[in-house]
Amino acid sequence: xxxxxxxxxxxxxxxxxxxxxxxxxxxxxxxxxxxxxxxxxxxxxxxxxxxxxxxxxxxxxxxxxxxxxxxxxxxxxxxxxxxxxxxxxxxxxxxxxxxxxxxxxxxxxxxxxxxxxxxxxxxxxxxxxxxxxxxxxxxxxxxxxxxxxxxxxxxxxxxxxxxxxxxxxxxxxxxxxxxxxxxxxxxxxxxxxxxxxxxxxxxxxxxxxxxxxxxxxxxxxxxxxxxxxxxxxxxxxxxxxxxxxxxxxxxxxxxxxxxxxxxxxxxxxxxxxxxxxxxxxxxxxxxxxxxxxxxxxxxxxxxxxxxxxxxxxxxxxxxxxxxxxxxxxxxxxxxxxxxxxxxxxxxxxxxxxxxxxxxxxxxxxxxxxxxxxxxxxxxxxxxxxxxxxxxxxxxxxxxxxxxxxxxxxxxxxxxxxxxxxxxxxxxxxxxxxxxxxxxxxxxxxxxxxxxxxxxxxxxxxxxxxxxxxxxxxxxxxxxxxxxxxxxxxxxxxxxxxxxx
Amino acid sequence: xxxxxxxxxxxxxxxxxxxxxxxxxxxxxxxxxxxxxxxxxxxxxxxxxxxxxxxxxxxxxxxxxxxxxxxxxxxxxxxxxxxxxxxxxxxxxxxxxxxxxxxxxxxxxxxxxxxxxxxxxxxxxxxxxxxxxxxxxxxxxxxxxxxxxxxxxxxxxxxxxxxxxxxxxxxxxxxxxxxxxxxxxxxxxxxxxxxxxxxxxxxxxxxxxxxxxxxxxxxxxx
Numbered sequence: 001x002x003x004x005x006x007x008x009x010x011x012x013x014x015x016x017x018x019x020x021x022x023x024x025x026x027x028x029x030x031x032x033x034x035x036x037x038x039x040x041x042x043x044x045x046x047x048x049x050x051x052x053x054x055x056x057x058x059x060x061x062x063x064x065x066x067x068x069x070x071x072x073x074x075x076x077x078x079x080x081x082x083x084x085x086x087x088x089x090x091x092x093x094x095x096x097x098x099x100x101x102x103x104x105x106x107x108x109x110x111x112x113x114x115x116x117x118x119x120x121x122x123x124x125x126x127x128x129x130x131x132x133x134x135x136x137x138x139x140x141x142x143x144x145x146x147x148x149x150x151x152x153x154x155x156x157x158x159x160x161x162x163x164x165x166x167x168x169x170x171x172x173x174x175x176x177x178x179x180x181x182x183x184x185x186x187x188x189x190x191x192x193x194x195x196x197x198x199x200x201x202x203x204x205x206x207x208x209x210x211x212x213x214x215x216x217x218x219x220x221x222x223x224x225x226x227x228x229x230x231x232x233x234x235x236x237x238x239x240x241x242x243x244x245x246x247x248x249x250x251x252x253x254x255x256x257x258x259x260x261x262x263x264x265x266x267x268x269x270x271x272x273x274x275x276x277x278x279x280x281x282x283x284x285x286x287x288x289x290x291x292x293x294x295x296x297x298x299x300x301x302x303x304x305x306x307x308x309x310x311x312x313x314x315x316x317x318x319x320x321x322x323x324x325x326x327x328x329x330x331x332x333x334x335x336x337x338x339x340x341x342x343x344x345x346x347x348x349x350x351x352x353x354x355x356x357x358x359x360x361x362x363x364x365x366x367x368x369x370x371x372x373x374x375x376x377x378x379x380x381x382x383x384x385x386x387x388x389x390x391x392x393x394x395x396x397x398x399x400x401x402x403x404x405x406x407x408x409x410x411x412x413x414x415x416x417x418x419x420x421x422x423x424x425x426x427x428x429x430x431x432x433x434x435x436x437x438x439x440x441x442x443x444x445x446x447x448x449x450x451x452x453x454x455x456x457x458x459x460x461x462x463x464x465x466x467x468x469x470x471x472x473x474x475x476x477x478x479x480x481x482x483x484x485x486x487x488x489x490x491x492x493x494x495x496x497x498x499x500x
Numbered sequence: 501x502x503x504x505x506x507x508x509x510x511x512x513x514x515x516x517x518x519x520x521x522x523x524x525x526x527x528x529x530x531x532x533x534x535x536x537x538x539x540x541x542x543x544x545x546x547x548x549x550x551x552x553x554x555x556x557x558x559x560x561x562x563x564x565x566x567x568x569x570x571x572x573x574x575x576x577x578x579x580x581x582x583x584x585x586x587x588x589x590x591x592x593x594x595x596x597x598x599x600x601x602x603x604x605x606x607x608x609x610x611x612x613x614x615x616x617x618x619x620x621x622x623x624x625x626x627x628x629x630x631x632x633x634x635x636x637x638x639x640x641x642x643x644x645x646x647x648x649x650x651x652x653x654x655x656x657x658x659x660x661x662x663x664x665x666x667x668x669x670x671x672x673x674x675x676x677x678x679x680x681x682x683x684x685x686x687x688x689x690x691x692x693x694x695x696x697x698x699x700x701x702x703x704x705x706x707x708x709x710x711x712x713x714x715x716x717x718x719x720x721x722x
Contacts, residue, residue: 010591012593012608019716023717027715028711029710029713032528053610099702103702103704
């Protein structure tokens, strides 16, 4: 059975940082008082690198590949962490063992329980750390890999619940999820990785190395942890130029529907059908620049896109073909009651009623609008909080309107004669008015400026209100059902059937 | 790629604080740096922290064998010690890197903030640095230290004043180190260094040097 050691490294010894993961190095060591530090080392022993002095962190894990003699050993670096756990978080017993010996020894023998305690802390401290693997099982066993990886694109109107669906239907609690958002400036270099200057840890000189992006990072994680499910979520995939961002990765989106054998390895269903040559990714993920890159079957990619937005890129057919498409229906079936039934301010109309009424009109507006369906209000278009009426905006005392009261208080504020109570009232009034504008500024503006841009008369009372400013002002300044005077009579009849 | 590192924790002699003003790093007999250093030739060496280059034109750092016993040293470090404000117990790193860019030497320095004692037959000598001053009580010193995993009171009790050698110009103060009414000095050997790291006040032996070589089996640079 292998033995376990803590190797006390001085802060200045940075040579191990240039040893690659899985790479062997010959380590020769001598220090005062331990003339033969490696005399007990045997093949397969594990050595945890501990940086002493002020750092006091566990940052390396090595395995003894071959103990040459009492002063030389061949070590394999299994992993390195940039910010490993500090000794302070270990149990008192382990701390004591290290503290008692680190001043006099550089190899401190520990037992398996102590080793596991340190390793567990290291893994928790850095989820990017490699699995603790022995050299014997360093080869990944594809037979144990979770199969069935897919690429799925969820689309629907803004606020229809795409992100909610991903979280509740596609991700189990144990799934490791990485989420990123495409935007017009997002590039292949951001996504996959790029050559960046890095400071050599030993001599502080600048060198240029491939720095992986989120795609390569999760690819590596998923490759190394074959029994763990991973999901990469790309929000707003069509806000960036997706085909350009994916670049050669595009080819990897073709997933195998059967087990596939290539280069002597049988890959599970859901692995990339075709491997590509990409030296930088291959070196990062497999430690071997010649290996063909494939998306492993335990990594699924989910994308979301709004179908109605302007300023988005088109996704070509070849790109879309490689994704399973999933329309997220825009209905209230799964919407919580507190949102669906929430009254819009003091109008007496709830969100579901409003949303469904307006969406019916939008769908009927096809003649005037291309892809009218995409212009519907998403059921999650607003937040529940945005709908609540802040009644502090109602006038108090002898004031007939809110604006009379606001103007009076503002005048006193300018004169500097505002007392404490009135100061507080003015502050409340302003907060309440800002809050009560959230709904019209978000929903009414969208309907006027976007959904009914070409024929506002289909929804609004354009005979009396001919611009957005008047519409918003009317909604904000009126009370109760009068706020919805902004809509034409047929719409109001639908919203207030009892009044018609 | 091959990285050879030699770390030394400095004593007063190496810092030029006693006897001579020589400033150097003494290389222990049991350490073979013949593969790392070139005898008698001024070294081109860079300070890892500041990037300052010490060359034959602006310094005289070199590996030499000197004295009657042919002690190996890296000498000419006065300028560097002054620049880094070196104190007894601090750590200097000298490193040689061989890679596709050739060979180069690097220097680095770490302040360890240690109170350092050295054992002699009459007790320990307190090696001169500033860290012990605040623990003075009359002729003695007293501090709380971690020793064998427990916090204990360490009494540094004055024993006598005596010349270390007949030819020594000055007398040296010697002290006993007492924990729980017992001297701990029998646990230590002649001229061994004992230190208290002010960070955590841990008392223990001082590892005076460390030599390591890390050689990549399959060069990362290709």
